[in-house]
Amino acid sequence: MSAIIHDSHSRRYRALGTGLAIAIYLFLLVPLLVAIPMAFGPTNALTFPPTSYSFDLFRIFFNSASWQGPLSESFKIALASMSMAILAGVPAGYWIARHEFMGKGLISGVIMSPLIVPHIVIGLGLFLYFSYFRISGTALSIVLGHVMGTLPLVILMILAGVNKLDRNLEFGAELMGAGPIRMFLTVVIPQLVPSLVAAAFLAFLGSFDEVVISWFLAGPNTITLPVKMYNDLQWELSPVIAAISALLTGISLLVSIVAIVLRKGAPVHI
Numbered sequence: 001m002s003a004i005i006h007d008s009h010s011r012r013y014r015a016l017g018t019g020l021a022i023a024i025y026l027f028l029l030v031p032l033l034v035a036i037p038m039a040f041g042p043t044n045a046l047t048f049p050p051t052s053y054s055f056d057l058f059r060i061f062f063n064s065a066s067w068q069g070p071l072s073e074s075f076k077i078a079l080a081s082m083s084m085a086i087l088a089g090v091p092a093g094y095w096i097a098r099h100e101f102m103g104k105g106l107i108s109g110v111i112m113s114p115l116i117v118p119h120i121v122i123g124l125g126l127f128l129y130f131s132y133f134r135i136s137g138t139a140l141s142i143v144l145g146h147v148m149g150t151l152p153l154v155i156l157m158i159l160a161g162v163n164k165l166d167r168n169l170e171f172g173a174e175l176m177g178a179g180p181i182r183m184f185l186t187v188v189i190p191q192l193v194p195s196l197v198a199a200a201f202l203a204f205l206g207s208f209d210e211v212v213i214s215w216f217l218a219g220p221n222t223i224t225l226p227v228k229m230y231n232d233l234q235w236e237l238s239p240v241i242a243a244i245s246a247l248l249t250g251i252s253l254l255v256s257i258v259a260i261v262l263r264k265g266a267p268v269h270i
Contacts, residue, residue, distance in 0.1 A: 040055065041053065080139075081150055084147045088154075089154030089199065089203075093161075094162050120216075137220070138222060142224070153202050153203060158199060161194070197258075209248065210224075211224075214227050
């Protein structure tokens with residue numbers, strides 16, 4: 001009898017959990033379900049549901065110099081910050097995973113802090129700091145600011161990848177006379193390719209989508225696409241923003257799928 005009651009309660013809890021999960025997913029998806037149809041709507045106003053459907057908003061976006069400039073700037077900054085995050089994050093993640101040293105927890109916490117510190121706080125701090133060195137408003141300041149936000153993501157991906165590697169291969173390479181750098185480049189890096197590519201995708205996407213830090217550090221000649229979208233929302237509410245939102249949603253979805261596939265395809269050594 002008690003087993004039947006227990007099973008009944010379990011089914012209720014599962015049903016409640018499933019219903020709550022569905023409600024949360026729907027709450028998160030509703031903005032997308034609203035924004036994406038509007039991207040194919042008329043060019044004179046943002047309307048939902050659209051009164052007509054076309055690709056006119058996308059054509060305006062790709063043919064407008066006022067939008068292509070920020071798009072190009074975002075691509076350049078995202079590529080630069082991704083490269084810096086990968087160059088710094090891969091060896092850092094490997095070192096943290098493989099070595100014990102004094103202050104490891106403190107250093108790891110500082111590196112990961114941008115994941116929990118509000119970006120508005122980071123943006124204001126970087127603005128004041130870079131203003132002192134007179135580089136605020138430059139592409140360099142935005143790239144460095146984005147690296148702060150994307151570096152923890154890269155390190156987390158690399159940590160997960162390194163923890164799945166077979167340490168015996170590294171020991172074997174060292175026993176055969178390979179130095180630490182040669183062993184890292186010839187043994188570790190080839191095994192980390194799936195994690196490295198996934199980390200690069202996430203770092204690029206994180207930089208490309210960043211708006212708060214970019215808004216604090218942007219100058220007249222360094223307006224990124226998210227900052228341009230935010231400014232337009234404040235002043236004119238251009239319907240083109242719906243098309244850009246649909247494009248960014250598609251890119252984010254594609255990058256996330258690729259990252260998940262690469263992580264699942266990574267070899268696991270026991």
